Amino acid sequence: MTQPPPEPPYAEQPPYAGQPPYAGQPQAAEAEWQRMDVRYLVVGPFAAARQFIVPAGAAAIGLGSTGSPWALLALPVFVLASALLGAVPWLTTYFRVTPTAFEVRRGLLNRTRLTAPLDRVRSVDLEASLVSRVLGLTKVSVGTGVDDTRIELEGIAKDDGESLRRFLLTRSREAAAPAAPTGIAGTAGTAAAEPSVTSSPYGAPPPSAADPEPVELARIDWSWLRFAPLSLARLAVVAGAFGFLSQFVNDIPVWETRTAQDAYAYVAAQALAVVLVVAAVVALVAWVVIAVAAFVVQWWNLRLVRDGDNLRLTAGLFTTRSTSVDEKRVRGVRLTEPLLMRPAGGAELATLATGVGEGGTTTVLPPCPREVAVRVGEDVLGSPADHPLTVDLAPHGRPARRRQHVEQQLGSLVLAVVAAIAVGAVPWDLPWWLPLVVLAVASALGVVVAEAQYRNLGHRLTADHLVVVGPSVVRRREVLESDGIIGWVVQQSFFQRRLGLATLVATTAAGGEKVVVVDLALPVAVGLAHAATPGVLDEFLAA
């Protein structure tokens, strides 16, 4: 256990031994610092302008309203400032790839130096906005280890970004498995014999037998568009837009007919109903259009491939994203079936991985048929024999069900009390029976919701996976490798103690960093933890 780790294979040679060195220079022991692509000078000002447009606009309007002659200068100053500020990142950002690390140095006054050890690189993402794509640039984000900060480089030529991604991921894989004789160090001899195999400065490893062709796991199918309007995640956006539009409702001519002409009195009487119906139809159509458009923009040209040990997702109509995750870092998946999508047989799939951006979850499939999500999910998990995505779950039993109902009915009670207070407090007349109606409706709804939540609630420990669905209306199945569990928390609130229930939290470095099993009988919770991580609890169990 205490012996030093075996020497990594690259310790013998500089990293680019035999690879085409930077800019045709002789091989250097120390890698050169280099700047981002010069084309960034075009993108930078746009980014800077976007940051300043609101304050600059406000200042310009302020100046303009005073009639000051300085207002005329506002635009040229704004443009010039954007151009200058936009150039600063290019002037002050340098990066290099050393034998052991990917390093970025940036900042004019506050200098920072970010270092990602090559063996800690977990994910490399490429993202290109529309402007960047026109210029052939891309943004590279490198995710490392357990912390959330990612190293980002804004302006890299597209091909360089691709080869940088390939290089970093290959190296991190080799460092993780030092015994593997393939890769850069292994092929250095052959590469040295034929210099300038590639013009890439990062020395993308030549393809070898260890790098099989990328395998496609999923590709966009436009029939999935039918699920787009059923996903309510974007509803808030539409509701906001509709609220904004609704202020023009007063201008709809139906209102004027009522006031203007008596002959249309009957029509006018119906106007309110008409307006409501029209509004509902317009809202529905707007929702469908926006949902479909957003789906197309986000998932255009979606491809999910397995490239060696990496999962790579590419998608996007205007801004193209390319997300790569080391498959060994994927500790589980999450299959989400939102309420509206479930009757239609749709589901979404996300991976739970360590060292990937914020949240640790990456959505890898848009709303799509459940069978597709299950197939891809099992593929991502390495086709386990225990079928964690389809296995039946154990229910949590009556006390757990009772807790769901009690929680919901407490909510209805609170609503009724609020309604009663409102009846007493507001100056205009509200019917006295309003709180009763609220109570009746809310408790009826509460029964339905509680029952739906309890029906979803369940768990199962399969051979290699902990499978959990929480008590929620949205059915969200989380599958976590037992091997990815790094600790346990057994929580019992006062009321749970009275019912002999406990909430079991499996902590993990992947995804949301925890998987929660709600309202298990206490002995079952401890038994589950004991079975999922054999050995850990041994000494803490009662005889």
Added chain:
Amino acid sequence: MPEPTTEPTTQPTAVLREPTNLVSPRAVSYWRLSSGVGTGVAWIAVALTWFLWDPRPWWASALLLLAAVAAVVPTVVMPPVRYRIHRWDVTDVAVHTRSGWITREERIAPLSRVQTVDSTQGALMRLYGLRSLTVTTASAAGPITIDCLDADVATDLVAHLTAVTGAERGDAT
């Protein structure tokens, strides 16, 4: 509505035993003092307001009484209870703690997944010769804290934990 199936009997069950070790007995007085200082200052502020409140409504006195009770509970009642509840165990394999007064919480982490072992000592804790220990894993949901150990015990534990976790390979995720 069909009845949900009752508790499946096929699932393995187990019971955690009470962790062996208590924290330092001096922790009780430390908790008393530290919460007493905080709540005392707050109570004096409330009492001063009550005193200066001239046409004093009846409920102001009730509030004062409530504030007094709220000050007494964490200073008088809670520390001994907390002392009895907060227990811990450290083996060569894992850490186990129990804590929580109203909400009970037991935390377990295998040492093979431990990332850092931190120990902290505030000024007041130094006066009492106490030291707290926090063991973190790669999950934000998983830090394990043993509050107010005897300073010597804490130092020994840190040495033990760093020795065990240092011998582990891999990145513990």
